[in-house]
Amino acid sequence: MTTNILEQAEGHFEMFQVLNEEGEVVNKEALPDLSDEDLKELMKRMVYTRIFDQRAVSLNRQGRLGFYAPVAGQEASMLGSQYALEQKDWIIPGYRDVPQIVWHGLPLYQAFLFSRGHFHGGQIPEELNVLSPQIIIGAQIVQTAGVALGLKKKGKDSVAITYTGDGGASQGDFYEGMNFAGSFKAPAIFVVQNNQFAISVPAGEQTAAKTIAQKAVAAGIPGVQVDGMDVLAVYAATQEARSRALNGEGPTLLETLCYRYGPHTMAGDDPTRYRTSDLDDEWEKRDPLVRFRKYLESKDLWSEEQENEVVDKAKEEIKAAIKEADDTPKQKVSDLIENMHEVLPPHLKDQLEEYREKESK
Amino acid sequence: MRELTYVEALREMMSQEMRENENVFLMGEDIGVYGGAFGVTRGMIEEFGPERVRNTPISEAGITGSAIGSALTGMQPIVELQFSDFITIAMDQLANQAAKLRYMYGGKGNVPMVLRTPAGSGTGAAAQHSQSLEAWVAHIPGLKVVQPSTAYDAKGLLKAAIDDPNPVIFYEHKLLYKTSSEDVPEEPYSIPLGQADVKREGEDVTIIATTVMVHRALEAAKSLAEEGISVEVIDPRSIVPLDEETIIQSVIKTNRVVVAHEAVKRGGYGGEIASMITESEAFDFLDAPVKRLGASPVPVPYNPELEKAMTPQTEDLIRAVKDTLNRE
Numbered sequence: 134m135t136t137n138i139l140e141q142a143e144g145h146f147e148m149f150q151v152l153n154e155e156g157e158v159v160n161k162e163a164l165p166d167l168s169d170e171d172l173k174e175l176m177k178r179m180v181y182t183r184i185f186d187q188r189a190v191s192l193n194r195q196g197r198l199g200f201y202a203p204v205a206g207q208e209a210s211m212l213g214s215q216y217a218l219e220q221k222d223w224i225i226p227g228y229r230d231v232p233q234i235v236w237h238g239l240p241l242y243q244a245f246l247f248s249r250g251h252f253h254g255g256q257i258p259e260e261l262n263v264l265s266p267q268i269i270i271g272a273q274i275v276q277t278a279g280v281a282l283g284l285k286k287k288g289k290d291s292v293a294i295t296y297t298g299d300g301g302a303s304q305g306d307f308y309e310g311m312n313f314a315g316s317f318k319a320p321a322i323f324v325v326q327n328n329q330f331a332i333s334v335p336a337g338e339q340t341a342a343k344t345i346a347q348k349a350v351a352a353g354i355p356g357v358q359v360d361g362m363d364v365l366a367v368y369a370a371t372q373e374a375r376s377r378a379l380n381g382e383g384p385t386l387l388e389t390l391c392y393r394y395g396p397h398t399m400a401g402d403d404p405t406r407y408r409t410s411d412l413d414d415e416w417e418k419r420d421p422l423v424r425f426r427k428y429l430e431s432k433d434l435w436s437e438e439q440e441n442e443v444v445d446k447a448k449e450e451i452k453a454a455i456k457e458a459d460d461t462p463k464q465k466v467s468d469l470i471e472n473m474h475e476v477l478p479p480h481l482k483d484q485l486e487e488y489r490e491k492e493s494k
Numbered sequence: 495m496r497e498l499t500y501v502e503a504l505r506e507m508m509s510q511e512m513r514e515n516e517n518v519f520l521m522g523e524d525i526g527v528y529g530g531a532f533g534v535t536r537g538m539i540e541e542f543g544p545e546r547v548r549n550t551p552i553s554e555a556g557i558t559g560s561a562i563g564s565a566l567t568g569m570q571p572i573v574e575l576q577f578s579d580f581i582t583i584a585m586d587q588l589a590n591q592a593a594k595l596r597y598m599y600g601g602k603g604n605v606p607m608v609l610r611t612p613a614g615s616g617t618g619a620a621a622q623h624s625q626s627l628e629a630w631v632a633h634i635p636g637l638k639v640v641q642p643s644t645a646y647d648a649k650g651l652l653k654a655a656i657d658d659p660n661p662v663i664f665y666e667h668k669l670l671y672k673t674s675s676e677d678v679p680e681e682p683y684s685i686p687l688g689q690a691d692v693k694r695e696g697e698d699v700t701i702i703a704t705t706v707m708v709h710r711a712l713e714a715a716k717s718l719a720e721e722g723i724s725v726e727v728i729d730p731r732s733i734v735p736l737d738e739e740t741i742i743q744s745v746i747k748t749n750r751v752v753v754a755h756e757a758v759k760r761g762g763y764g765g766e767i768a769s770m771i772t773e774s775e776a777f778d779f780l781d782a783p784v785k786r787l788g789a790s791p792v793p794v795p796y797n798p799e800l801e802k803a804m805t806p807q808t809e810d811l812i813r814a815v816k817d818t819l820n821r822e
Binding site for chain 1: 557560563566568590599635636660735
């Protein structure tokens with residue numbers, strides 16, 4: 134009997150899809166109400182981000198960038214969800230979620246400085262509602278409950294969205310964050326980008342649950358499994374979660390099924406040790422850019438020229454951003470001491486003077 | 495002057511601050527109608543409502559992480575962690591998050607959070623509800639650590655902690671909640687963090703004691719005075735930042751020093767204070783080795799006799815002072 138209940142429950146978590154792999158609309162009712170301009174903008178952003186990823190990987194290999202977690206394969210999941218937000222909404226990213234905060238407004242050169250560990254990379258511009266990417270797996274999820282609580286308390290008509298991966302969903306913080314936000318009906322959206330591997334551990338070994346979306350049930354909030362290679366599905370699901378949050382109906386969990394083409398990070402991970410090329414091929418058939426391109430072409434909204442324009446623009450802007458990062462003054466020890474406390478404690482005053490003196494020579 | 499208990503002083507300060515500042519709110523387990531495990535927030539939900547006195551799920555990482563998240567949006571959360579032993583469950587959010595966010599945001603982002611939490615033994619609460627783990631957090635750059643020993647200090651230090659734009663861990667002591675000070679002003683006042691208090695002046699030996707140990711040191715000093723030994727008692731009040739100057743000047747004057755805390759001696763913050771003294775100009779003035787007192791390295795026993803035996807008592811302080819004087 135218990136098995137039946139579980140099976141019945143799991144049956145409710147079927148993957149939500151709008152466009153199939155051929156770029157055909159399979160769920161007309163769910164097709165989001167987006168203008169042609171919006172559709173083209175989404176495509177531009179995905180193409181741009183794919184180029185950004187290629188450049189970042191290559192700059193890292195040249196030793197010109199530091200920490201970087203590749204994003205290719207996750208463009209629909211990342212950018213479809215971000216596109217459903219408004220500027221006043223807050224993004225609380227994990228370390229891979231740099232594209233969302235860049236498209237929300239973080240200057241690209243600061244994203245590069247973040248990768249290099251320069252403090253200016255962590256200095257989020259005053260009016261921009263994002264936090265700096267979280268490094269500890271899952272820690273951002275409980276913080277998101279608090280950000281959402283703050284927005285609710287201050288009567289802001291906005292939501293907080295956070296991202297983690299399939300591995301992050303195994304952390305206690307994942308449940309605590311959802312439960313906490315649920316209990317206060319805080320306007321939060323929890324996105325688990327299930328890219329199939331937590332470094333080397335396959336999602337199927339991460340949990341006995343058939344879907345991550347079903348974990349929402351325990352927290353008493355809706356959970357939806359979305360085709361994370363389908364930008365329209367991700368957009369529509371996020372938009373619905375956002376409306377619920379703004380209506381005071383509380384948080385939603387979204388599981389976006391996607392794939393990370395590259396390594397976990399550029400710090401020496403070799404995916405061939407834990408993934409077969411067959412699996413890579415299988416997922417590449419579902420590629421978010423290919424699928425959406427087909428859809429737009431069928432509507433006469435996209436051409437090779439348009440794509441090349443975006444590619445050229447991306448390359449140019451990335452080059453300029455790297456130059457701006459290179460031109461940023463190097464950080465000094467005194468900067469780091471000053472950044473620690475709003476009011477410098479006595480024991481650091483001596484250190485600060487010591488370093489200022491050294492640096493003035 | 496007005497007599498107020500430690501609990502009343504804390505509650506009064508939080509209430510005064512919340513009346514003045516809409517951004518300040520409380521989060522914690524059972525802090526609503528129940529009034530908190532030690533009654534500190536009693537009556538507050540009636541005045542401020544459930545949005546500002548938030549009863550939370552049993553979820554220490556959740557409470558602490560949410561406090562941090564709300565602080566980043568400009569709120570000023572005061573978290574009540576029901577027992578300071580539970581800081582272990584909130585440790586990632588404290589050590590890796592609260593402490594480091596301002597630094598990692600290049601100075602552009604603050605966590606103006608106060609985490610209030612009761613520590614200490616002496617209530618028969620046994621191994622998992624009686625520890626003094628202040629050295630754990632004091633070790634983390636970016637966290638400030640406060641330990642008031644009187645009602646007067648509790649009110650003034652809490653004001654300073656709330657006003658501080660960086661995270662502050664505010665240790666209360668279970669045995670002190672019912673103690674009172676006779677001179678607690680009704681008006682809000684602030685005691686700067688990093689300012690020690692000389693609780694008793696003396697000439698022969700300095701005792702540096704924290705939280706409940708301050709009271710045992712004062713008892714010891716009183717008793718030693720009858721034997722003609724003059725003891726100075728210093729309460730650092732905050733261990734991060736630490737008022738080194740007051741300690742150093744006292745040691746230069748007395749030439750002898752005992753450092754006492756309730757936490758386990760091994761790895762306790764007393765070692766840090768002792769090292770600080772020996773690295774300072776006071777070293778040349780020492781006439782005896784620095785004496786440290788702390789708890790035995792054992793889990794806090796449930797049995798009240800054993801519980802008492804593991805932590806330094808007044809007699810131990812008297813013995814230690816005499817040791818530094820080479821007296822029987």
